[in-house]
Amino acid sequence: MKLVDELKKFMNETVNLNQTRIVLLESRVETMKTYLSGSDWGPSISMFLEQGSWAHDTIIRPVDGGEFDADLLVKVRPVDGWSAAQYVKELGRVFRESSRYKHKVQVYDFCVTITYADECKIDIAPLVMNREEQGKLEVCDKREDVFRESRPVEYTDWIRNKNRYSGNNSFRKATRLIKYIRDIKKRFSCQSVLLTTLIGHQIEWWDKDTGAFSDTPTALQTVMARLDDWLQERPEKPEVPNPALNTENFAELWNDTQYANFRNFVHKYRGWIDEAMAAVTREDSIAKWRRVFGDEFAKAELARKSEAMEVATARTFLRAGAAHLDGLVKIVVDYGISVIPAAFRNIPHQQQPRWIPAERIFSNVVISARYGRARSGVRLHPVQNGEALPPRGGLWFDVRIEKVASVPAADCYVRWRITNTGGVAIALKKGRGGFYSPTEGIRRWEPLEFRGVHMAEAFVVRRSDDRLVGISQPFHVVIQ
Template identity: 70%
Template sequence: MKHVKIFGEFLAESVNLNATRIGQLETRVEVIKTFLKESVWDPKISTFIEQGSWAHDTIIRPVDGGEFDADLLVKVKSVDGWSAAQYVKELGRIFQNSGRYGDKTQVYDYCVTITYADDCKIDIAPLVMDRKFQGTLEVCDRRSDSFNESQPIEYTRWIREKNGYSGNNSFRKATRLIKYIRDIKKRFSCPSILLTTLIGHRIEWFDKDSPAFADTPSALQTIMGRLDDWLQARPDRPIVENPSLTSEDFAELWNDTQYANFRKFVNKYRKWIDEAIVADTRSDSIEKWRRVFGDEFAKGENVKKAEATGALHVLTLLKDSAAHLDSLVEAVVDFGITILPEKFRSPSHLQVPQWQPVENVSRNVQVFAEYRASKASGKNNRVNSGEVLPPRGGLLFDVKINKFQAVPGDYYVRWRITNTGAVAIALKKGRGGFESPNEGNRRWESLEYRGVHMAEAFIIRRSDNRLAGYSEPFYVVVK
């Protein structure tokens, strides 16, 4: 069953970024525009261009305490003698030296990011016009000190064209729903620009007014089916051209493992969506839709919870020793880490912190991880907590406080790495103790043992050796 009305309510109440946040975002952007126009930043500002999910109207509200971000391009005239890096560095300096934005500013390769106390980030990037010749637009890569051609207006025009073909705003609605699946399930990685492009390529001019896009669930089923067919025909990572700049391959945002994982889960969710639509009864159909979207879907309906069924199954697979069966990994792969019970986080071999806590221990500590084929590899890919990974290569863990700030120098970091699974426990590799970083505050861990493992960061004050903050577990699912 399609449940068109329920989908409308689900989008409005759980998926779409609500009007209050949109209004707050727009106000903040206007303040930033005024600030830059009145600043002493050398480049002459031509205009501002909204970019990314915000401009494309595919932005969704953050899940599980995450963040939503908006991209703002500052179109400027070129400055004689300036390098690419200089545009970004000087833009960062303007914000960092201001009383309003100084403590909110982080400078990255292409942009300056302003992170607010709530769950909002705004990325501001210079877009240099007419540097090479009349009409060229280039973004600036601070790390490589190079200019890269960009066509943001043409890309946004392409998105609007595809949405027009789909009718009923179906392209945008389906894109938001697939992003929601990505964020709530955490089963695959796919940057929004890449995901949006993949979806857009699945819609053609002859889809206009067709039954395949008659309503939101039909559009979702059509897009996921076409995307799965396309992926299954391509076992190796394909090229995904930027439709507005064909020399740019968005698929380079993946590594081969992430592509294989995305391909697998699109196939899985495509089948689940098909099963939900053909279900005979309302209750059975809603249960199957909840397997796709979680309990927020049709949350007012009193039906059996699909994820609750998975959670009960997980309880039967857990052992006090944490030497759980391989089938636990399969259950987590299917349903996500949200089905893990609280007791999973405290197996018997887990060591408790030995430091006395400060008066107010912070939980505003975040762990990030990059996948690398080897410790010495220069190529890396950001992975999410709970993302399924292969038993090879490794992760480089990093820790931040207050979402993006580095740990202050008068504090030090200890990592608690806890392995689970039959193989790790049998080999007495469960660990669960505290270990020092091996690269600044970062720690490298190889991926060897099948299981659902955890990495946690603890921050200790040097002056009195007291615990000042610690993170939530970062789950590593090795299949």
């Protein structure tokens, strides 16, 4: 059953970025433009261009306290003698010298990021025009200190054409819904530009005015079915060229494991969507759509029949002390980490912190993780909390304050509590729950070995008096 009205309400209330945030974002961008135009950055500014999900109108509301990103390109004329890195470094300097922005600035490889406290990030990147060839645009790679060709206007035009072909704004709506599934389930990694491109490739000019995109649920079903068919025909990671620049392969944003995981979960969610559409009764359809979108879908409805019973069973299973049973992995893979009860954090073999708590314990300590095939590997890929991973390679864990500021190493040190669960780990007496020093700086490397739902937690300790000042939420590592 389509439940068109329920899906429309769900998008308006939960998925779409609300108008208040859009107005605030636009105001901040205008202030940023004014500041940069009057600064001593150096390059002569031609114009500003919206880019990414913001420009494509596929931006969604952040879930679980996450952030929404807005991308802004600043198109500039070349400066004689400047290297690619210089454009980005000088842009960072200009913002760091501002009393308004200096505490919000982070400089990355291609852009400067301004992070606000209310779940909003604005990435601003230099776009150099006509440097060596008339009409050619280039972004600046600070790490490699090279210019890289970019065609943002052509890519945005490609996106808009796909939306026209689908009709009823269906491409954008389906893209937002699939992004929401990605963010709420946390079962696969796929950066937005790659995901949007894959979805766009499932729509052609001959789709215009056909029944395949007649309404939002039908459009979602069509896109997921076509995407699944395309992926199932490609067991090995394929190329996904930038439709505006064939020399750029967006699939490089994945490693092989992440591609395989994405392929598997698209197949699973395609089946769930088909079941929701095929449901005969409204009650059954709501339950099946909730399996796809989570508890926010049709939340005013009392019908929870199918999924609610399964989730209740899963939570009972977990509360019964089943942390080391293999069935736990399947439950978390199917339903996400939201099904894990709070009591799971206190596993008996965990050591308790030995540090005396400070007068205030900060909870804005945030862990991030990047996957690599080897500890010394250079190609690392970001991993989401609770993302299903294979028993090979490993993770580099890092910790920041409010996702922006580094832990002040001169004042504090970090200890990592690593807790293993799962029958194999326990049988081999490797069900750790103790504290460990960082491997490098404040980062910790952990190999992925044993099936289970494991946890990494960061504890920040003040050097001057050995008091505990910060604790992160657990980062769940699900090894299949």
